[in-house]
Amino acid sequence: MRSMFTRLGAAAAAAGALLPTVALAAAVEGAVQKQTTNYEAIIMFAIFVIATLGITYWAARRTKSAKDFYAAGGGITGFQNGLAIAGDYMSAASFLGIAGLVYSSGFDGLIYSVGWLVGWPLILFLIAERLRNLGKYTFADVASYRFQQTPIRTLAACGSLATVTFYLIAQMVGAGKLIQLLFGMDYLWAVVIVGVLMIAYVTFGGMLATTWVQIIKAVLLLSGASFMAIMILAKFGFSPEALFKRATEVHANGITIMQPGALVTDPISAISLGMALMFGTAGLPHILMRFFTVADAKEARKSVFYATGFIGYFYILTFTIGFGAIVLILAPDASGAYPFLDAAKVAAAGGKVTPAMIIGGTNMAAIHTAHAVGGNLFYGFISAVAFATILAVVAGLTLAGASAVSHDLYASVFAKGRVSERDEIRVSKITTVVIGIISIFLGVAFENQNVAFMVGLAFAIAASANFPILLMSMFWKRMTTRGAVMGGWIGLISAVVMLVLGPTVWKSVLGNPAAIIPYDNPGLFSITLAFLGIWFFSITDNSQTAKEEQRAFDAQYIRSQTGLGAEGASAH
Amino acid sequence: MQANAQKILNNPKFQELIAKRSAFAWTLSVIMLVIYFGFILLVAFGKEFLGTPIGSGVTTWGVPIGVFTIVSAFILTGIYVRRANGEFDELNRQILEESK
Numbered sequence A: 001m002r003s004m005f006t007r008l009g010a011a012a013a014a015a016g017a018l019l020p021t022v023a024l025a026a027a028v029e030g031a032v033q034k035q036t037t038n039y040e041a042i043i044m045f046a047i048f049v050i051a052t053l054g055i056t057y058w059a060a061r062r063t064k065s066a067k068d069f070y071a072a073g074g075g076i077t078g079f080q081n082g083l084a085i086a087g088d089y090m091s092a093a094s095f096l097g098i099a100g101l102v103y104s105s106g107f108d109g110l111i112y113s114v115g116w117l118v119g120w121p122l123i124l125f126l127i128a129e130r131l132r133n134l135g136k137y138t139f140a141d142v143a144s145y146r147f148q149q150t151p152i153r154t155l156a157a158c159g160s161l162a163t164v165t166f167y168l169i170a171q172m173v174g175a176g177k178l179i180q181l182l183f184g185m186d187y188l189w190a191v192v193i194v195g196v197l198m199i200a201y202v203t204f205g206g207m208l209a210t211t212w213v214q215i216i217k218a219v220l221l222l223s224g225a226s227f228m229a230i231m232i233l234a235k236f237g238f239s240p241e242a243l244f245k246r247a248t249e250v251h252a253n254g255i256t257i258m259q260p261g262a263l264v265t266d267p268i269s270a271i272s273l274g275m276a277l278m279f280g281t282a283g284l285p286h287i288l289m290r291f292f293t294v295a296d297a298k299e300a301r302k303s304v305f306y307a308t309g310f311i312g313y314f315y316i317l318t319f320t321i322g323f324g325a326i327v328l329i330l331a332p333d334a335s336g337a338y339p340f341l342d343a344a345k346v347a348a349a350g351g352k353v354t355p356a357m358i359i360g361g362t363n364m365a366a367i368h369t370a371h372a373v374g375g376n377l378f379y380g381f382i383s384a385v386a387f388a389t390i391l392a393v394v395a396g397l398t399l400a401g402a403s404a405v406s407h408d409l410y411a412s413v414f415a416k417g418r419v420s421e422r423d424e425i426r427v428s429k430i431t432t433v434v435i436g437i438i439s440i441f442l443g444v445a446f447e448n449q450n451v452a453f454m455v456g457l458a459f460a461i462a463a464s465a466n467f468p469i470l471l472m473s474m475f476w477k478r479m480t481t482r483g484a485v486m487g488g489w490i491g492l493i494s495a496v497v498m499l500v501l502g503p504t505v506w507k508s509v510l511g512n513p514a515a516i517i518p519y520d521n522p523g524l525f526s527i528t529l530a531f532l533g534i535w536f537f538s539i540t541d542n543s544q545t546a547k548e549e550q551r552a553f554d555a556q557y558i559r560s561q562t563g564l565g566a567e568g569a570s571a572h
Numbered sequence B: 001m002q003a004n005a006q007k008i009l010n011n012p013k014f015q016e017l018i019a020k021r022s023a024f025a026w027t028l029s030v031i032m033l034v035i036y037f038g039f040i041l042l043v044a045f046g047k048e049f050l051g052t053p054i055g056s057g058v059t060t061w062g063v064p065i066g067v068f069t070i071v072s073a074f075i076l077t078g079i080y081v082r083r084a085n086g087e088f089d090e091l092n093r094q095i096l097e098e099s100k
Helices: A002-016 A019-024 A039-062 A066-074 A078-089 A092-105 A108-117 A119-134 A139-143 A149-183 A187-234 A240-250 A254-258 A267-281 A285-292 A297-329 A343-348 A362-414 A421-445 A452-475 A481-501 A503-509 A523-539 A544-551 A553-562 B002-010 B012-045 B062-099
Strands: none
Touching: A039 A149, A039 A187, A039 A362, A066 A187, A066 A285, A066 A362, A066 A421, A078 A187, A078 A285, A078 A297, A078 A362, A092 A108, A092 A149, A092 A297, A092 A362, A108 A119, A108 A267, A108 A297, A108 B012, A108 B062, A119 A139, A119 A267, A119 A285, A119 A297, A119 A452, A119 A553, A119 B012, A119 B062, A139 A149, A139 A285, A139 A362, A139 A452, A149 A187, A149 A285, A149 A362, A149 A421, A149 A452, A149 A481, A187 A240, A187 A297, A187 A362, A187 A421, A240 A254, A240 A297, A267 A452, A267 A523, A267 B012, A285 A297, A285 A362, A285 A452, A297 A362, A297 B062, A362 A421, A452 A481, A452 A503, A452 A523, A481 A503, A481 A523, A481 A544, A544 A553, A553 B002, A553 B012, A553 B062, B002 B012, B002 B062, B012 B062
16 A cells, blocks of 8 residues: 555656646647647637627627726626636636646546635635625725725736736737647737737727626536536446546556545645635636626625536536546547557557647647547537637736726826726726737747746735735724735735745746745745735834724725625616 | 714624624635645545545545535535525615614
8 A cells, every 4th residue: 555655656746746837827838739720610719709799899889987898887697797707717727727637647636626616615705795895896996995095006906917917928828829739720820819809809898798708608618518528427327436447447547546646745835825726816806806797795795606606517527527538538449549649659658558648738638538529510619619718818807907007007096086987998998909919929929938837926916915905905904005005015026036936937947956945836925924014014004194094994894894885786 | 974884883783794794704714714624634644545445436535525625615605695695685784774
């Protein structure tokens, strides 16, 4: 028994070192080979684009006020918003990345999925309704509610823009690679198409179009993944045990795929990663914005309930699909061939197959499985859904970035609130175009870089800068502007510095022999530092404004708890 | 607004709402954290247990425990929403009504 676990440990350690970055990665890493043109996928993607542009046209006619543009008029229902939130969360990374993780390491993929999900109940219990009751368009509205606008909004906007930029780079590069692989299209074209479409959705249709694009994609992705899971289970008489048994027979690691490997090696890394995932989710500006699109706290709560259900269901599907990939890809077909494995590698290994021999890398496991269960047409469908997924996520990110610039920086910091709605929306639209063009350039610039760590960076910044000031502004009466600003910057800077000095960037990206900080994820430390900073610089703040800010807490508290004076839905 | 605010603060129903709702929210949060970190600690220190097959099959204990963690997140949110959108919102409505 002991020796088996040692071997397992050694085998999984090699894969385990890469796990956090793999599952956080956009989709496809390194140089990929352009495939033959996939017409089914292109036609289905074209249908998606035409349908979503139609929705954008419809949304544009209904988007007049700032509230329409930023918050879809506050008229989205809890169920719709739950789907949209789930859509924002079910990125190509979680679909392809986690299915690929299960395909190569089995059970470990489940550990990862769980970490992504458990933040949601906490968001519901502690944040959702207060956020909805206090906010208007951006999370900075809440964070700066009783404080000096300029410093807090500047900090929140920087936190948002940093999060959005790193997330966008990862998505753009992932999109380019994925489309090259799936559609047989040029990288440059893929990146330009994503950039142009996201500009169109956001500038013309605002939050309403962005939300509906997200809802459609979530429904397509959930239906496609459900179909795959059902087809896989049907092959085994709907017995998961039979599926697992077959998987352990064909997988090179045998029975060990049913056991935890080296994903979690020491508790510090585990807790640090868990904290970054949990609190990072609660600090992502494009997710937080969604709470302002519903009518009231009641609908906000329902959104989280539905979102948690959809995301949890999706992860269970992904786990099944990953095991389906093992039995469909790693077992020979009727003629004794392995259609989804690299024939040269299989021949070189003398017919002994391993998951790594898969064509296009392990992140392609779900896509090949789609091919195996549903033929060319379904393969095209899943490829189109993967493209649509990236598109919907970048549209949400772009809107969040544009709002940080127009609503927080331009309207509140630069114009001190003396600005017309028209001007604010105009600035937002210009910013959207600028962000779109910049992301096309960044996508091209980072084409051959390893960008997997950037999603980790986005989560770390969201968890260490955005989340602490947001939470403390709602929960802690004694927080002052000085405390929030100092704590927020400490969190932001320490997260970035520790990530750069850690193994992923210092060793893997920059090529130094050893990392200065041994932890991949700075969450545990940078989040703690941010909270300590907020605490220390608030309690030592004896200024007059600090006293006024503390006095203003009661009114804020009543509004956050009861919704008295909260933003309603606009009349349509 | 200011007069309303004072009325609400002095309303015993408001104190009741806050006390009940936060106790409920924190209890559920702690349950979620215990389940999640319990699972993570099992992964870190109880690998042998999670890797033990159930009965004579290949399905290990880790699979139902992992799926349970996912399902528990959904159930806990359901429990919260049910009570918050019913009992607590009714109390909240009364408080707002009485503050006018």
